[in-house]
Amino acid sequence: MNDASMSAEMTANLSKSLDFDQAAKPKVVAKDVNVFYGEKQALFDVSIDIVEKSVTAFIGPSGCGKSTFLRCINRMNDTIEGCVVKGGISLDGDDIYAPSLDVVELRARVGMVFQKPNPFPKSIYENVSYGPRIHGLARGKTELDEIVESSLKRAGLWEEVKDRLNEPGTGLSGGQQQRLCIARAIAVSPEVILMDEPCSALDPIATARIEELIDELRANFTIIIVTHSMQQAARVSQRTAFFHLGILVELGATEQIFTNPSDKRTQDYITGRFG
Amino acid sequence: MAGYAFLLIALMTTAAYLLGRGRGARIWAGGDGSKVHSLPGYHGAFVAAWVGIPAFILGLFWLFLQGPIIDQFLIASLPTSMTDGATASQINLLVSEIKNVAAGQVFKEPTPDIVAAAERYELWGQIARWAMIVVALAVMVVALSFARSRLAPRFRARNAFEHVLSGLMIFCSVVAIATTIGIVSSLVFEAWRFFTMVPVTEFLFGLRWEPQIALRDDQVAGLGAFGAIPVFTGTILIAFLAMLVATPIGIFTAIYLVEYSSDRARKIIKPIMEILAGVPTVVYGFFAVLTVAPAIREFGGLIGIAVSPNSAIAAGGVMGIMIIPFISSLSDDALNAVPRSMRDGSLALGATPSETMIKVLLPAALPGIVGGVLLGVSRAIGETMIVVMAAGLIASLTLNPLDSVTTVTVQIVTLLIGDTEFDSPKTLAAFALGLVLFLVTLCLNVIALRIVRKYREQYD
Numbered sequence: 256m257n258d259a260s261m262s263a264e265m266t267a268n269l270s271k272s273l274d275f276d277q278a279a280k281p282k283v284v285a286k287d288v289n290v291f292y293g294e295k296q297a298l299f300d301v302s303i304d305i306v307e308k309s310v311t312a313f314i315g316p317s318g319c320g321k322s323t324f325l326r327c328i329n330r331m332n333d334t335i336e337g338c339v340v341k342g343g344i345s346l347d348g349d350d351i352y353a354p355s356l357d358v359v360e361l362r363a364r365v366g367m368v369f370q371k372p373n374p375f376p377k378s379i380y381e382n383v384s385y386g387p388r389i390h391g392l393a394r395g396k397t398e399l400d401e402i403v404e405s406s407l408k409r410a411g412l413w414e415e416v417k418d419r420l421n422e423p424g425t426g427l428s429g430g431q432q433q434r435l436c437i438a439r440a441i442a443v444s445p446e447v448i449l450m451d452e453p454c455s456a457l458d459p460i461a462t463a464r465i466e467e468l469i470d471e472l473r474a475n476f477t478i479i480i481v482t483h484s485m486q487q488a489a490r491v492s493q494r495t496a497f498f499h500l501g502i503l504v505e506l507g508a509t510e511q512i513f514t515n516p517s518d519k520r521t522q523d524y525i526t527g528r529f530g
Numbered sequence: 531m532a533g534y535a536f537l538l539i540a541l542m543t544t545a546a547y548l549l550g551r552g553r554g555a556r557i558w559a560g561g562d563g564s565k566v567h568s569l570p571g572y573h574g575a576f577v578a579a580w581v582g583i584p585a586f587i588l589g590l591f592w593l594f595l596q597g598p599i600i601d602q603f604l605i606a607s608l609p610t611s612m613t614d615g616a617t618a619s620q621i622n623l624l625v626s627e628i629k630n631v632a633a634g635q636v637f638k639e640p641t642p643d644i645v646a647a648a649e650r651y652e653l654w655g656q657i658a659r660w661a662m663i664v665v666a667l668a669v670m671v672v673a674l675s676f677a678r679s680r681l682a683p684r685f686r687a688r689n690a691f692e693h694v695l696s697g698l699m700i701f702c703s704v705v706a707i708a709t710t711i712g713i714v715s716s717l718v719f720e721a722w723r724f725f726t727m728v729p730v731t732e733f734l735f736g737l738r739w740e741p742q743i744a745l746r747d748d749q750v751a752g753l754g755a756f757g758a759i760p761v762f763t764g765t766i767l768i769a770f771l772a773m774l775v776a777t778p779i780g781i782f783t784a785i786y787l788v789e790y791s792s793d794r795a796r797k798i799i800k801p802i803m804e805i806l807a808g809v810p811t812v813v814y815g816f817f818a819v820l821t822v823a824p825a826i827r828e829f830g831g832l833i834g835i836a837v838s839p840n841s842a843i844a845a846g847g848v849m850g851i852m853i854i855p856f857i858s859s860l861s862d863d864a865l866n867a868v869p870r871s872m873r874d875g876s877l878a879l880g881a882t883p884s885e886t887m888i889k890v891l892l893p894a895a896l897p898g899i900v901g902g903v904l905l906g907v908s909r910a911i912g913e914t915m916i917v918v919m920a921a922g923l924i925a926s927l928t929l930n931p932l933d934s935v936t937t938v939t940v941q942i943v944t945l946l947i948g949d950t951e952f953d954s955p956k957t958l959a960a961f962a963l964g965l966v967l968f969l970v971t972l973c974l975n976v977i978a979l980r981i982v983r984k985y986r987e988q989y990d
């Protein structure tokens with residue numbers, strides 16, 4: 256976290272917190288997103304810009320709709336029966352809820368890492384090559400091998416598994432499995448990676464590795480991470496969004512949110528008064 | 531009479547429960563609460579168990595033993611002139627004549643000896659029944675006073691009742707196991723008798739099956755041949771045809787239900803599958819004989835192929851329809867047991883639902899599905915009613931689905947229908963076939979359940 260002068264500067268921009276990133280290009284833009292599970296409304300008029308090649312953290316108490324919003328961005332909510340999304344979300348200016356849009360292509364551009372590591376019950380190699388194969392990204396065995404190797408390297412897993420690529424991915428440790436899932440996601444070269452509490456099932460050391468990894472991946476990918484750990488949000492993210500009861504309460508630079516939140520609810524949450 | 535005896539036991543047990551509970555309640559009210567071990571209800575249950583269970587078991591044994599013992603007395607009391615030199619079956623005849631006379635069914639004028647014996651039989655029966663009631667009552671009274679005398683504040687009626695319950699459960703499972711052992715050993719024993727008459731090798735590898743041998747001297751029949759290969763191939767052919775129908779339809783139905791159907795479609799399709807599973811097999815038999823077989827025959831006639839009236843394909847096809855719900859519900863379970871996160875992981879990588887199904891869900895669910903199919907095969911092999919109605923009787927060695935073939939179950943049924951005498955190879959052959967059937971389905975079931983269980987453990 257930065258020094259006090261920085262946060263003073265933030266305070267000046269409180270009313271328009273987005274100004275901080277005006278130079279940066281928004282990758283994902285959501286406008287008035289409302290989500291319903293049957294009768295129940297889970298998100299209310301969420302509007303947000305996600306800056307390209309940076310890490311945005313979603314924080315907020317349990318059940319406030321962080322995962323729900325995350326799943327809107329790669330339309331995984333489509334797979335939940337009774338879930339209706341209203342409003343507009345665009346990726347690079349293209350409406351992702353347009354009827355002409357191909358969901359399968361969208362999900363290749365917006366990858367996802369889940370809370371619990373979920374490698375397929377296949378070999379490590381097959382886990383990573385799964386995406387490139389179905390999308391036809393490799394033009395032969397050697398190219399596929401290259402993709403697998405580079406993905407595993409970028410996920411920081413290559414050294415640990417290069418001699419056992421044909422062993423089942425489910426045989427790895429929890430932290431390794433999660434990095435395998437990250438490798439699997441980057442193997443299809445997505446532009447955005449969504450991570451829903453990727454470290455909640457991991458020990459502190461594995462968590463530290465994943466956080467390091469996220470910091471490295473920021474150079475090439477736009478990353479959105481949901482986390483319950485305030486420290487984690489502070490460590491890995493540049494911008495932080497605070498959700499509460501289905502409402503996006505506040506969005507701003509991470510330093511500003513943690514040192515000088517503009518909303519009372521944000522303040523209460525980060526000082527541990529509720530949630 | 532026996533009915534009254536058991537009614538009496540039931541009444542006494544209820545009374546014992548009430549008594550015990552009342553006593554327990556008084557103990558409870560008398561002592562200070564913390565010192566009393568069990569609630570009044572447990573005291574009641576303890577007394578009731580002591581009163582009811584021994585008397586009930588006694589009654590059962592009495593009923594079993596009463597008949598044979600009286601018969602023995604009866605035979606012993608007959609004048610030696612009637613029993614001397616008589617064979618066992620003649621004596622049996624005599625005993626049943628006496629019983630008929632005692633019951634008032636007189637077919638021919640009985641001899642005075644028989645009438646006297648019948649009267650004795652009546653009398654002993656009366657005595658035995660009354661004796662049973664008296665003895666049961668005595669046992670219950672003794673048990674009641676014993677059990678009541680044990681009730682005390684520190685008496686652990688709750689734990690004692692626990693013992694009674696577990697004893698009851700052990701008893702029930704022992705009954706089930708003993709019955710199984712009995713059935714299997716009788717099967718093995720009869721089959722062994724068959725194999726003393728017909729060599730095992732001939733039975734297992736012979737190519738001719740003509741079991742209709744003469745039972746009496748005046749019957750006209752062949753010499754008999756007990757090579758079961760044609761029967762086995764017929765069974766396999768029909769089971770194969772059935773699985774050819776059931777496996778793809780069942781699995782695809784399951785896939786559709788799990789992955790593609792909307793909630794509404796699922797709500798309609800599932801009950802229909804349950805109805806299909808609940809149709810009695812004899813109805814499937816009708817369907818095969820009256821609808822499917824003629825239709826196939828007619829169709830064959832149209833395109834110039836001769837189809838036998840009870841073709842294997844009709845029986846097998848209808849049997850397949852019967853097995854569809856079985857396969858689909860087991861595959862459904864297997865697919866549903868694959869964690870949702872697998873499916874989400876694949877979809878989030880941009881796979882289509884069918885890619886997800888083929889590359890992730892099906893491989894993960896495969897062991898469960900294979901187990902389900904094996905269980906289906908075992909059902910197809912053991913299925914009786916449909917084939918009795920729709921398959922043929924003649925064991926012909928063929929793999930042509932348009933021909934008529936016979937199956938193990940059909941042969942067992944036909945061998946045991948009509949004139950039977952349990953020491954000819956004809957009837958004993960049924961037990962040998964039954965033994966083979968039992969062993970095959972047992973193996974299939976064990977393997978299938980192993981596979982299914984092993985697979986279940988994987989994700990828990």
Ligand SMILES: Nc1ncnc2c1ncn2[C@@H]1O[C@H](COP(=O)(O)OP(=O)(O)OP(=O)(O)O)[C@@H](O)[C@H]1O
Nearest residue numbers: 292295297315316317318319320321322323324335
């Ligand atoms: N599949 C679903 N069906 C119905 N309601 C749902 C479903 N998923 C989530 N919800 C509801 O939507 C709201 C937001 O849930 P969501 O999972 O997005 O919260 P979250 O912020 O991710 O919480 P957590 O931090 O506990 O993961 C909750 O009230 C939840 O009950």
Ligand SMILES: [Mg+2]
Nearest residue numbers: 321322323451
């Ligand atoms: Mg969540």
